[in-house]
Amino acid sequence: MASAALHGLFDIQQSSSSSTPTPPVTSPPTTHQKTTSIVKKTLSNIELDDLAFGQRYNGPSQPPEGFSGAQTPKTPNELENEGGEGNGAVPVMQTWSTNKWRILCCCLIYFGNGMNDSVVGALIPYMEEYYHIGYAIVSMVFIGNAAGFIIAAFFCNATLGTLGRAKTLIFSEIIMLAAYVMLVVTPPYAAVIVSFFLLGYGAATTLALNNVFCANLHPPNAVLGAAHGSYGLGGIVAPIVGTAMASRGILWSRFYFLCVGLRLCCMLFAGWAFWSYREDEPQTLLSSPQQESKSKNLKLALKNRVTIFGALFIFAYQGAEVSISGWVISFLINYRGGDPARVGYVTAGFWGGITLGRFVLTHLAPRIGEKIFVTVLTIGTLCLQLLVWLVPNVIGDAVAVSLLGFLLGPVCPCAQAIFSRLMPRHVQTTAVGFIGGAGSSGGA
Template sequence: MSSISNGVVTPIQDDAPRSPDSADDSHLAGPTVEQAQTIWNPYKNRFRVLSSCLTVFGNGCNDSAPGALLASIEKHYSIGYGTVAILFVCNAAGFVVAAFFINALAVKLGRAKTLIIAEALLMLGYLSIILTPPFPAVAASFFVLGIGMAIHLAIGQVFCSNLANNTAILGLYQGSYGIGGIAGPLIATTIVSRGFLWSRYYILQLCLAAFNLVFSTWSFWNYELESELDHVASQQEGSERTGARAKRSWNAFKRLVSNKPTVLGACFIFAYQGAEVAISGWIISFLVQFRRGDPTKVGFVTSGFWAGITVGRFTLSFLGHKIGERLFVFLVTFGALILELLIWFVPSIPGDSVAVAFSGLLLGPIYPCAVHIFNRLIPKKMQVSSLSLIASVGSSGGAIAPFITGILAQREGTYVLHPICITLFIAMGVCWWLLPRVEKKREE
């Protein structure tokens, strides 16, 4: 739920003297002088980029498939909307828990061994679901999956962000997630429509995780030895006293939560991912309940939504940069709100399906445009931590909004999806309006 954080962090020259307070944040600032690696040098970086794209492709498949499987899960366990919505919460809870130890784990073990843990957790979760255990065990498996996905998402995100020409590489990385978002519902709907048990979809996810276990471990093996900077940073981290490190982390956290762009950005992405995951997870149930759609056919609507998001990120992001991200985000958010009203009040499955796809098209470029603005409003030495906090809060939105939708749908019906999403779009607009304006000199 994952929906993805797309911050671009590049090393900078900084010879200015630091105050005692700023020294507390020195671990966030990155290197002072460093030659960025490229996708071609060292040689294994090309495989590391591919590995990162494959793992985030798996995340996309995992995040988008439940929308096509919810009806089958409800029928199999004889449960309602409110109960099945727990899956979204458990998955996001895994992301939140993982945020507390990912960095320490990567520093202690290195990227390759940390990725082994991530993929092993994914394999454990998928294997448990394939066995079709009681529903509480399925919910626990989604929690385990959340931890595994959060770990390799963080490692792949940071790796791609710090390569030279990172804009193009991050575009490939984001696109891989979108392609997974398209493929997941297509495959899941096909499996269910042919009479197979819903849990059999996760056999494919298990195979992908097994492949990534081998490929990502091989590609990232000895990564720290090839990056003198990371090696030195790891040594410094290991040599620090525990008390001093804890104090410094607490001071850095206080600065994060007092930074206006970080707080507003977190609220904005919370609402954005909440709307995105709620639409992806519940639109099919709405079409089945209120439009009398055939679950074996309308399941493909979710793929249309993710296809819109993917195309929007590849195409409209450039338009946003041309006319200005601040105005552009207002326009596409308003457009998504209008489309949500059309889906709610126009009783036509073909019309609703097209509107859902166009809604994804407008929502797609919002995240990249938002991060572009965040990178200019947040001090460079805080960007890594700030964007990580924003992504974690966003993941919570991707759990809370679908969960509330499920709880209310249990009593009122799945039409509640639309007022919830409209409220989230309005909240996005308010948070975006409250963000400070980017200074022109910082946009150059």
């Protein structure tokens, strides 16, 4: 009965052979999306970067949809390892292999600066004898040198912005050449102080430019270690040659003839190696923020706490390095009864330790951690310095001074790498110049 009722609802018909065949099933017609719009689509900064450079750099990406903005707080190591640029900045780090001649030029300049700084301690006893002056007056050369470093800190970035890197390096080398020409003629002592002021100004400018250049190459610790190691090599050679010349009756100022020839080579090499550096600099991405004008860089650098703490740290470091290098010979002569013709080579041992430490120990810094590495080395140098003061023996003091140099050497390049990584790129030259000026004040 239910089946009959269900059949009553449907009328089933049989198809006949004469009816029209059913057409085959086909795909629906293709549809086209209408894309015409009154509003013209604009390209984003990232797309402009793609068009300008052909590929996208590791720049900032757009946040995904639904991004809440909440992030996990970064650890101190992550904050240290990231660059000091602002939001959207893309640090582009060059490699040492594409800049090998420039690195070699920097090493030669560092070598000359090391000779300039280390030979003073070996020549001080002979300068005192020639001019008939004491400690208080002869120490004015360190004050003049420090004044040159401080003045250069305020003009370094402006000179770089006006002349460019190559001409700034040439200008600095010319200033140092003029100072050495003044010294070789053995002028009155007042002119000697002026020449050391010029040497400080020229050396500060070259150090600021070369420290920033080397710190922004990959790997920074190795490149800075090689550059500062060359500084140590100059520190080894100069006391040996200066002591050998002066102990044989040659006038102390004649040593600076060697410096005249070396700085002339540095000037020519720097002009050739860095002449096209401006064209070789990495392009700035359109998506990165606009850089501050150079007139504001000094103010920004002085407001950066990394600059202040870096200046205080290098102040203490440079004070220790210069005081040991400049006065250890006088200390051994007057308080340990050493022979001036022999203890003059102790300075070479100190700089030999610095050189070996910079070439060997700097490679360990990234593995251990630069902060911990610098802290351990600083504690070790303090212990060795106490040993030099407390052991009344010339040989024991000489060995302790050499070991002290071995631990003290890597501190500066590792610290410079940390400072450069934490500072924005556009204020690095000014900040490093200020740090160098403060460091030289510690040496004075």
